[in-house]
Amino acid sequence: xxxxxxxxxxxxxxxxxxxxxxxxxxxxxxxxxxxxxxxxxxxxxxxxxxxxxxxxxxxxxxxxxxxxxxxxxxxxxxxxxxxxxxxxxxxxxxxxxxxxxxxxxxxxxxxxxxxxxxxxxxxxxxxxxxxxxxxxxxxxxxxxxxxxxxxxxxxxxxxxxxxxxxxxxxxxxxxxxxxxxxxxxxxxxxxxxxxxxxxxxxxxxxxxxxxxxxxxxxxxxxxxxxxxxxxxxxxxxxxxxxxxxxxxxxxxxxxxxxxxxxxxxxxxxxxxxxxxxxxxxxxxxxxxxxxxxxxxxxxxxxxxxxxxxxxxxxxxxxxxxxxxxxxxxxxxxxxxxxxxxxxxxxxxxxxxxxxxxxxxxxxxxxxxxxxxxxxxxxxxxxxxxxxxxxxxxxxxxxxxxxxxxxxxxxxxxxxxxxxxxxxxxxxxxxxxxxxxxxxxxxxxxxxxxxxxxxxxxxxxxxxxxxxxxxxxxxxxxx
Amino acid sequence: xxxxxxxxxxxxxxxxxxxxxxxxxxxxxxxxxxxxxxxxxxxxxxxxxxxxxxxxxxxxxxxxxxxxxxxxxxxxxxxxxxxxxxxxxxxxxxxxx
Numbered sequence: 269x270x271x272x273x274x275x276x277x278x279x280x281x282x283x284x285x286x287x288x289x290x291x292x293x294x295x296x297x298x299x300x301x302x303x304x305x306x307x308x309x310x311x312x313x314x315x316x317x318x319x320x321x322x323x324x325x326x327x328x329x330x331x332x333x334x335x336x337x338x339x340x341x342x343x344x345x346x347x348x349x350x351x352x353x354x355x356x357x358x359x360x361x362x363x364x365x366x367x368x369x370x371x372x373x374x375x376x377x378x379x380x381x382x383x384x385x386x387x388x389x390x391x392x393x394x395x396x397x398x399x400x401x402x403x404x405x406x407x408x409x410x411x412x413x414x415x416x417x418x419x420x421x422x423x424x425x426x427x428x429x430x431x432x433x434x435x436x437x438x439x440x441x442x443x444x445x446x447x448x449x450x451x452x453x454x455x456x457x458x459x460x461x462x463x464x465x466x467x468x469x470x471x472x473x474x475x476x477x478x479x480x481x482x483x484x485x486x487x488x489x490x491x492x493x494x495x496x497x498x499x500x501x502x503x504x505x506x507x508x509x510x511x512x513x514x515x516x517x518x519x520x521x522x523x524x525x526x527x528x529x530x531x532x533x534x535x536x537x538x539x540x541x542x543x544x545x546x547x548x549x550x551x552x553x554x555x556x557x558x559x560x561x562x563x564x565x566x567x568x569x570x571x572x573x574x575x576x577x578x579x580x581x582x583x584x585x586x587x588x589x590x591x592x593x594x595x596x597x598x599x600x601x602x603x604x605x606x607x608x609x610x611x612x613x614x615x616x617x618x619x620x621x622x623x624x625x626x627x628x629x630x631x632x633x634x635x636x637x638x639x640x641x642x643x644x645x646x647x648x649x650x651x652x653x654x655x656x657x658x659x660x661x662x663x664x665x666x667x668x669x670x671x672x673x674x675x676x677x678x679x680x681x682x683x684x685x686x687x688x689x690x691x692x693x694x695x696x697x698x699x700x701x702x703x704x705x706x707x708x709x710x711x712x713x714x715x716x717x718x719x720x721x722x723x724x725x726x727x728x729x730x731x732x733x734x735x736x737x738x739x740x741x742x743x744x745x746x
Numbered sequence: 747x748x749x750x751x752x753x754x755x756x757x758x759x760x761x762x763x764x765x766x767x768x769x770x771x772x773x774x775x776x777x778x779x780x781x782x783x784x785x786x787x788x789x790x791x792x793x794x795x796x797x798x799x800x801x802x803x804x805x806x807x808x809x810x811x812x813x814x815x816x817x818x819x820x821x822x823x824x825x826x827x828x829x830x831x832x833x834x835x836x837x838x839x840x841x842x843x
Contacts, residue, residue: 287813294816303834304821312824323810345801352764354838400841403832410835413824538762543801551807 271508272472275500276480277435277465278427281442282420283452284396284460285328291395291419292319292362292547299458303412311395311417313358319546321346325419326369326550328451329393330560332421333370335445335567336388340557344369345549346393349539354411355397363422365541368392369550375445377437386438387426396420421451427466427477432493439463439489447593448567453632456487463492468513469503478503479513483527485520495520499527571596579609585617592631601638606645615641619659623666636669644672651732657681683732687739690723690731694739697722708744716740749783751776 290297293310309317333340344367348360373388398416400409423442429435443454443461454461468480483499486492498520503513518527566574568590575586589599595616602612624631644665648658653676661672661681676682684690697719698705707715716737723736756772756779767775821834830837 289811289813289815294811294814296815296817302821304824304836305819305834306817307824308817308820312827314827320809320811322813324813326810350762354836354841401835402840403837406832406837407840408832409838409841410832411838412835540762545802548802548804548809549807 273469273500273504273507274472274474275430275496276427276468276470276477277429277431277496278480279423279425279429279435279438280464280466280482281423281425281439282396282462282464283332283423283442283446283454285325285419285421286450286452287322287324287328287419289322290417291322291325291393292417295417297418301414303410304414306414307416311357312413313356319362319544321547321550322419325393326552327560328419328449329369329391329421330552330557331449331564332423332446332451333373333391334561334564335449336370336373336375336391336423336442338370338373338388338391340552341367341369341371342552342554342557343367343549344552346544346547347541348544349541351539353397354409355400355416357398357413357416361395361397362544362547363394363541364392366543375438375441377434377441379434379437384428384434386428386434389424389426391421391423394420394422427468427480432496435463435465435492435496436489439492444568444591444593447632448565450565450593455630455632456489459487462487465492465496465499467496467499467503469500469507478507479515481513481515482517483520484517484530486522488522491520491522494522494525495527498525502527579603579613581609581613585613588617588621589613594634595631598634598638598641602641602645605638605642608645608649611645611649612641615645615662619662620666623663635667636665640665640669640672647672647676652676652682654683654729654732656729657683681730683730684727687735690727690735691739693726693731694723694736694743697726698740698743705744716744748787749780751779751783755779 284297287297289295290306290311293308295306295308295311298306310319330340344364346362347365349363349365350360352359368390370391371389373391374385375388377384377386396415396418398411398413400411403410425438429438439461446452446454446461452460456462463486465483465486466480467483468478470476470478481499481503483495486495499518506513514529517530519530520527571590572586575581575590576583588595590596599609599612599616603609606612620631620634623629624634644658644662647653647661648655653661657676661675664670664675665672701719701722704715704718708719719740720733720736723740724731724733727736753772753776756767756776759775759779760767760772825831825834825836828836
């Protein structure tokens with residue numbers, strides 16, 4: 269009889285903060301610049317350069333700490349973590365070991381068994397490293413320091429999760445909180461949110477934790493789920509064979525669906541931390557803390573409540589819309605212009621969700637503006653275009669975010685509301701389809717649908733189906 | 747000298763500091779390090795009960811900058827420090843993960 273095992277998981281989540289500049293210098297944090305164009309003596313570790321802390325980094329870190337029920341360390345400071353690697357030009361990373369800015373928090377997640385608290389051990393501030401590109405041709409590595417010094421917070425959880433589902437629920441919750449705060453866009457694919465998974469297994473009911481491994485390079489929720497399952501099985505297999513799990517860092521290869529041990533340097537774990545003498549301590553006064561607390565945004569639970577009262581849209585819609593800060597912002601801004609919550613919600617829930625899914629995009633990737641969505645809704649309301657045309661226009665707008673009014677005008681998509689012109693077409697259709705007319709008169713009500721279709725086709729879709737229906741009935745009843 | 751530094755320790759410190767030391771340099775470093783630790787032992791004789799650990803000498807805190815971009819493209823200067831350059835990047839020996 270096989271033993272039953274329990275999986276124990278803790279996460280280290282790195283989040284790139286949405287500041288305009290780096291943590292210790294005035295270089296831009298903008299993504300995608302030409303190599304080394306966002307660098308200076310500070311973020312490339314030149315001797316004699318002096319780092320000066322970006323105040324916004326502290327404020328974002330405190331805001332995330334407050335939103336995750338942490339206690340804030342009102343006297344905190346930075347430490348140096350020493351290691352040699354080409355992506356780290358100072359030969360140390362400025363981080364926080366002794367006095368991290370936030371401690372002892374928790375995040376509530378929904379699990380199959382109900383609500384569960386995942387405790388947060390600490391959140392600390394640190395700087396990101398440069399980016400290494402391996403050049404196969406020259407058999408060397410190339411370094412771009414644009415990312416060096418971009419501010420990060422590292423959120424360290426307690427080993428409170430027991431399955432991939434719980435890990436993903438926790439990450440989604442964290443991401444939502446941070447996006448609502450505007451502290452980061454938290455895109456896993458682009459690396460602005462990165463998760464390292466610490467995992468061990470133990471026999472069910474055991475008191476002691478098993479030996480854990482750390483897995484890196486997980487850049488999607490799917491990869492995280494697969495990596496957890498793969499590592500769980502690997503560790504159980506080792507134990508079943510009477511072998512031991514070795515504490516090591518493993519790199520997940522999502523293409524091969526396998527993790528392999530990263531070459532462990534025997535000296536890798538001896539970071540010789542010490543307080544950074546270049547950076548003075550941070551004292552967070554009660555007033556400063558209160559000010560940040562007062563400026564916390566409306567979070568999801570409050571937003572859901574307000575939507576219910578203010579917009580009168582179904583709970584299902586509210587749940588989906590508030591599950592993305594970007595979608596919620598888009599919804600509110602569009603409603604503010606066109607004053608039609610249900611219609612805005614419908615466009616977001618049906619067509620937008622369909623296209624996002626088809627194109628494998630996240631709600632954060634939506635490009636169209638609230639102004640243009642509002643215009644499209646008003647165009648449909650005024651019957652300037654019918655719903656079929658509206659859907660076609662929307663698809664183009666989803667890709668290009670163009671002005672739908674101008675587009676409809678330019679492409680000649682306006683509905684023909686001239687009754688005379690429409691009557692003429694209807695008469696032609698009726699004359700050309702005597703069989704359908706006869707069927708209709710013989711009680712086949714459905715025949716009128718065919719005639720409506722033929723008329724719409726003749727009008728190249730630019731007619732109001734209700735008006736076509738009305739005219740057809742008038743003609744047929746005559 | 748009370749503190750004696752072993753060969754293993756000096757080799758390990760050498761690895762951490764990425765230093766290649768000759769046999770004589772190692773002997774000298776062992777002596778120097780032993781003396782430093784003796785001095786630490788001396789300091790440890792002081793009664794520091796109830797004294798807060800100090801990390802900074804000056805009573806200064808909260809030195810911040812506002813989140814405003816002040817630096818432009820300084821890549822030409824940055825890249826001057828590269829041992830070798832390719833495509834605007836620092837070319838370094840291949841790193842294996």
